[in-house]
Amino acid sequence: MPAVAAAAAAAAAEPPRVQKWDNGLTLIHDFISPEQEAAIISAFHEDHRPSSLAATTAAAATEAASKKRLSQHFGFHFDYTTFGASETVFTPLPGYMDDILARLPVRGDGLPDQFTVQYYPPGAGIPPHVDTHSLFGEALYSLSLGSAVPIKFRRCGARDARRMRLPKRSLAASKPNEKEERETSTTTSPLPTTAPEASDAGDDAEDAAGDEMELFLPPRSLLLMMGPARYGYTHGIRARKTDVVAGRTVARTGRYSITMRSVKRGAGIGCACDFPGVCDARIAEEEEEEAARASKDKSLS
Numbered sequence: 001m002p003a004v005a006a007a008a009a010a011a012a013a014e015p016p017r018v019q020k021w022d023n024g025l026t027l028i029h030d031f032i033s034p035e036q037e038a039a040i041i042s043a044f045h046e047d048h049r050p051s052s053l054a055a056t057t058a059a060a061a062t063e064a065a066s067k068k069r070l071s072q073h074f075g076f077h078f079d080y081t082t083f084g085a086s087e088t089v090f091t092p093l094p095g096y097m098d099d100i101l102a103r104l105p106v107r108g109d110g111l112p113d114q115f116t117v118q119y120y121p122p123g124a125g126i127p128p129h130v131d132t133h134s135l136f137g138e139a140l141y142s143l144s145l146g147s148a149v150p151i152k153f154r155r156c157g158a159r160d161a162r163r164m165r166l167p168k169r170s171l172a173a174s175k176p177n178e179k180e181e182r183e184t185s186t187t188t189s190p191l192p193t194t195a196p197e198a199s200d201a202g203d204d205a206e207d208a209a210g211d212e213m214e215l216f217l218p219p220r221s222l223l224l225m226m227g228p229a230r231y232g233y234t235h236g237i238r239a240r241k242t243d244v245v246a247g248r249t250v251a252r253t254g255r256y257s258i259t260m261r262s263v264k265r266g267a268g269i270g271c272a273c274d275f276p277g278v279c280d281a282r283i284a285e286e287e288e289e290e291a292a293r294a295s296k297d298k299s300l301s
């Protein structure tokens with residue numbers, strides 16, 4: 001084959017380097033090199049060695065064999081009381097982040113300063129959730145390493161909106177126990193899974209009619225969530241040990257991701273997105289107005 005034709009054939013066989021969808025998702029393939037990927041994974045395991053992943057002790061073997069996500073935080077740590085980031089607890093970034101930060105596609109004020117590295121053993125996932133609107137900037141990133149997994153995006157519907165308005169104790173009830181919470185700490189507020197079944201029936205049909213997309217996240221790819229995909233869709237990864245890829249069942253090995261967010265502070269806190277139904281900032285406003293109305297009614301009666 002002539003060289004030009006061979007190059008063209010090779011190019012045609014390659015997946016596009018950057019894929020974009022109308023809902024605000026962008027997937028950049030091969031954002032990091034295999035060498036960078038290996039260095040990040042070994043740094044993660046170095047840090048976890050005392051507690052687990054060296055698998056040299058019985059406790060470590062148990063933890064490594066469990067299906068729980070493990071995580072590390074860099075930059076401002078996640079605060080589980082606000083679902084935002086700590087004002088004070090800050091871990092300096094590992095050196096491998098320099099090159100990644102320098103090449104992130106969304107520049108300006110919104111460069112990430114809150115980072116969560118997560119390890120998903122085979123069989124682990126993350127429940128569908130919407131990352132907190134009010135406390136993190138629009139651009140959310142997830143860098144994938146290790147095993148490819150499908151992430152599912154589903155446009156939020158009435159059921160999601162109702163779940164987000166459930167009293168906080170329902171949210172707490174759906175949270176893992178304290179130990180697990182520490183280990184699986186994500187920087188998100190998972191949607192509670194305790195909404196009453198009976199009254200959900202109508203919403204199920206409504207939600208099912210909405211957009212849904214499943215996207216394979218190949219190792220070394222960078223996913224950017226903006227706009228509707230960031231504010232008006234849940235995202236989640238099903239907890240299972242195998243996936244069906246092009247008709248074949250493929251076993252998951254371990255997957256890692258680095259989620260990157262920019263923390264909003266002071267007057268920057270809040271949200272004016274187009275999805276008030278699932279916007280924590282709007283829900284808080286509604287609740288404040290409701291409480292003010294209730295206390296006014298009480299004082300009048």
Ligand SMILES: O=C(O)CCC(=O)C(=O)O
Pocket residue numbers: 116118126131142143186187188235256257259
């Ligand atoms: O692991 C991922 O790619 C996504 C993680 C995520 O959604 C989160 O931590 O909020």
Ligand SMILES: [Fe+2]
Pocket residue numbers: 129130131188235
């Ligand atoms: Fe998330």
